[in-house]
Amino acid sequence: MGQARARGPYAKTPARRAEIVRAARDSFAENGYAKASLRDIAERAGLTHAGLLHHFRNKEQLLAEVLAERDAEEWQQGLEQVARPDQLAPFLAELIHHHQKAPELIRLWIELAAAASRPDHPAHTYFVERHERGRTQFAEGFQPKAARGTLCEDVSPESAAVLFYAALNGLQMQWVLAPDLDIVDPLTDFVRLLFDQDHAGE
Structure with missing residues (x-):
């Protein structure tokens, strides 16, 4: 006989x-x-409050999972849509416009990132690993550009990755405080400063 099918609350858990x-x-x-309440979230998911708590302990854990899922989706989109430096700025512009349609999620991300700076915060490890992974992946992506001379002179791929994250996160924080502020053009200008656009399409 084959293995028995999963039953009860543990069936189809993922x-x-x-x-x-x-x-x-x-x-x-x-x-x-x-x-936002856990009861509202449970109702949207077709569960009881107790049923939701079987999968997630609290709302903070759910928020971290929401943000992690968004990170994974956007990173995959970047891999699929950005093959050359000249494609980076248009992709980021589209991504920022998408974020601005849900400003509450941007605000929550900023608040959680700040709170998670405490070593005892539940999301501390996630944010440390997220930024380390992002810096490493961007630095690796910038290496070929540096080798071809299309990265800004005297800027290492590692520094470029740190500066890129600082600009992206800092601009989004400014927008949360001043929603009328245009942050797409400044980010596009920053990307152009990083890359020699005369050779960006090579």
């Missing part, structure tokens, strides 16, 4: 967790983190 994360993402975006 799929159920994905449904809960999607429901949380919608609830956070519509209501804000403070006003």
Whole structure:
């Protein structure tokens, strides 16, 4: 006989967790983190409150999962859409416009990142590893440009990666404080400063 099929609350757990994360993402975006309730998220996911707590301990854990999922989606999009330096700025512009449609998620990300700077915060390890991974991946991506001379003179790939993250995160924080501020053009200008556009398409 074949292996018995999973039954009860443990059946289809990964799929159920994905449904809960999607429901949380919608609830956070519509209501804000403070006003979003676990009961509302459970209802959106077709679960009882107790059923949701079987998968996630609290709202903070759900927020971290929502942001991690968004990171993974956007990184994959970048891999698929950005093959050359001249494609980076248009991709980032589109990404920023997408973020600005859900400003509450940007605000939540900034707040959680600041809180997670404490070593005892539940999301501390996630944010440390996220930034380390991002810097490493961008530095590796910038290496061929540096070898071809298309990276700004005297700027190492490692420094470029750190500066890139600082500009992207800093501009989004400024926009949260001043929603009328244009941050797409400054980010595009910054990318142009990093790369020699005369050779960017090579």
